[in-house]
Amino acid sequence: MRSHINSNSPLAHEVLAAVLQVRSATLQVLLWRRALDPHLGRWSLPGGRLRPDEDVEQSIRRQLAEKVDVKQLTHVEQLAVFSDPYRVPGPRVVATAFLGLVPSGVDPAVPEDTAWHPVDALPRTAFDHEAIVQRARDRLRAKLSYTNLGFALAPKEFTISALRELYSAALGYRVSATNLQRVLSRRGLLVPTGNTAPSGRTGGRPAALYSFAHDDMQVTDPFAVFKPPAPKQGRRSRTRVSAPDTVT
Amino acid sequence: MRSHINSNSPLAHEVLAAVLQVRSATLQVLLWRRALDPHLGRWSLPGGRLRPDEDVEQSIRRQLAEKVDVKQLTHVEQLAVFSDPYRVPGPRVVATAFLGLVPSGVDPAVPEDTAWHPVDALPRTAFDHEAIVQRARDRLRAKLSYTNLGFALAPKEFTISALRELYSAALGYRVSATNLQRVLSRRGLLVPTGNTAPSGRTGGRPAALYSFAHDDMQVTDPFAVFKPPAPKQGRRSRTRVSAPDTVT
DNA sequence: ACGGTTTTCGATTATAAGGCGAAAACCCGC
DNA sequence: GCGGGTTTTCGCCTTATAATCGAAAACCGT
Numbered sequence: 001m002r003s004h005i006n007s008n009s010p011l012a013h014e015v016l017a018a019v020l021q022v023r024s025a026t027l028q029v030l031l032w033r034r035a036l037d038p039h040l041g042r043w044s045l046p047g048g049r050l051r052p053d054e055d056v057e058q059s060i061r062r063q064l065a066e067k068v069d070v071k072q073l074t075h076v077e078q079l080a081v082f083s084d085p086y087r088v089p090g091p092r093v094v095a096t097a098f099l100g101l102v103p104s105g106v107d108p109a110v111p112e113d114t115a116w117h118p119v120d121a122l123p124r125t126a127f128d129h130e131a132i133v134q135r136a137r138d139r140l141r142a143k144l145s146y147t148n149l150g151f152a153l154a155p156k157e158f159t160i161s162a163l164r165e166l167y168s169a170a171l172g173y174r175v176s177a178t179n180l181q182r183v184l185s186r187r188g189l190l191v192p193t194g195n196t197a198p199s200g201r202t203g204g205r206p207a208a209l210y211s212f213a214h215d216d217m218q219v220t221d222p223f224a225v226f227k228p229p230a231p232k233q234g235r236r237s238r239t240r241v242s243a244p245d246t247v248t
Numbered sequence: 249m250r251s252h253i254n255s256n257s258p259l260a261h262e263v264l265a266a267v268l269q270v271r272s273a274t275l276q277v278l279l280w281r282r283a284l285d286p287h288l289g290r291w292s293l294p295g296g297r298l299r300p301d302e303d304v305e306q307s308i309r310r311q312l313a314e315k316v317d318v319k320q321l322t323h324v325e326q327l328a329v330f331s332d333p334y335r336v337p338g339p340r341v342v343a344t345a346f347l348g349l350v351p352s353g354v355d356p357a358v359p360e361d362t363a364w365h366p367v368d369a370l371p372r373t374a375f376d377h378e379a380i381v382q383r384a385r386d387r388l389r390a391k392l393s394y395t396n397l398g399f400a401l402a403p404k405e406f407t408i409s410a411l412r413e414l415y416s417a418a419l420g421y422r423v424s425a426t427n428l429q430r431v432l433s434r435r436g437l438l439v440p441t442g443n444t445a446p447s448g449r450t451g452g453r454p455a456a457l458y459s460f461a462h463d464d465m466q467v468t469d470p471f472a473v474f475k476p477p478a479p480k481q482g483r484r485s486r487t488r489v490s491a492p493d494t495v496t
Numbered sequence: 497a498c499g500g501t502t503t504t505c506g507a508t509t510a511t512a513a514g515g516c517g518a519a520a521a522c523c524c525g526c
Numbered sequence: 527g528c529g530g531g532t533t534t535t536c537g538c539c540t541t542a543t544a545a546t547c548g549a550a551a552a553c554c555g556t
Contacts, residue, residue, distance in 0.1 A: 010258070011260065011298070034502075056329050056342075080326050081304055082330055083261075083305075085301055085302065086298060094298070094304075096329045097506080142467075159503085160503075160504085176546085178545085179545060179546085182505095186543075203501055203551040204502030204553060205553050207504090221555080337530095404553070408534075408535085409534075424515080426514085430536095431513065450533075452522060452525095452532040453520065453522050454521070456535080490513080
């Protein structure tokens, strides 16, 4: 190793995605098993080489659609660049990592060699992929609090309890259904669909179904000290729309 | 152009930084004038090619230290990857963009061909550098609200009014000194140094000097709905420390 | 009809931010 | 040295948002 340090340094660029989904009340990530050396048999993130005619966003979307059938991807955003010169053996490869989200409930068809793994109990992973998964998880957790990113994790219709479980799984600790309900409502993000859930097995009051008001990411600004006077709107929490990765 | 689309696509990686500083009550960015074609004479961001033996962080720090004497850089963080295949003419170059901050007050020596420009009134810039500057500005503005990133913009000691001007300039609108004072105090970020400012020209009560409590970036979580019970600490706002770019 | 269960909602409390004005602390000129 | 002018600082009050709690509502099965 350390071979390319003095070479003419051909450099490749790859894109990788940590695709997260809540399944069985656990936050999981999609990994596939390497069939090649190095790190044969280890689990790694989907992705691949950047092609000459695409930017990194296009590339990761193509590769995800190619390798694993996840057109159900509801959210994709850049995470960070991983560029340690020796992050992979052999010729240098710089990686742009992404965070991808799949709504709970669906079970996208995936190839034989891929499987979901809990982010907090990863198998032996290849290269620096574990670090990337952690970063993705952290980013998701941070953003769940001050954005409506939950929309990307939830199905189109859901009950408050279902949403609560979703958030609990994603965040790693219990959250109050009551509070979740009202905080999201206050922010104008929850709209009742009118429908009601099949009351199901255990009995109990049938839950109302809700959906998110927006499919694009919105950011609710935390504090106002640093905010302009805000032209005295109606109710609605002070909420500002911005491009998905403007805020990150 | 569009020449490399069918070639064997050698690919280069460069790092660029939007180094921001508040000078003359205006948020400005350091640019240098290109001496080469293409885009000769236009203003562009400092940076350069990634070397084989360094990662992007090391690279941008080296290049900044090299090209412009800014060892006074108090903060550096990854912004995003810019990877449009045709973002620069000729062979493809993917760029990792950074946000850099220099505290107000200092005036680092810079080469002849570099100069500061207000971010809201940029001259004609090269390539996609204007977009990068805007992203840097947006990121800074967002983070000023919910982090203590102000520490990187402020000198070691400062008065509340000075800090207010700093925030006003960086954010682009007036903020209340009173509120700024108390919000930062509540978060435990402002510590009085005991010293007092030279009362100076206009007369008036001499201002007390403060400094930031932490030099590493901290994030104050906005809402608690999604937060664990918080083990009943003393006072101090609920505040969580995290690696600079974990949250971004 | 009656427990058992789950959801929903209102009332109350807690915490953080914003606004306002008075008091404090300094300078200067008379 | 005293009052006017100026800037800073601080307390008090209001508003906005979140957290907690408990009771009522709506369903099931027996």
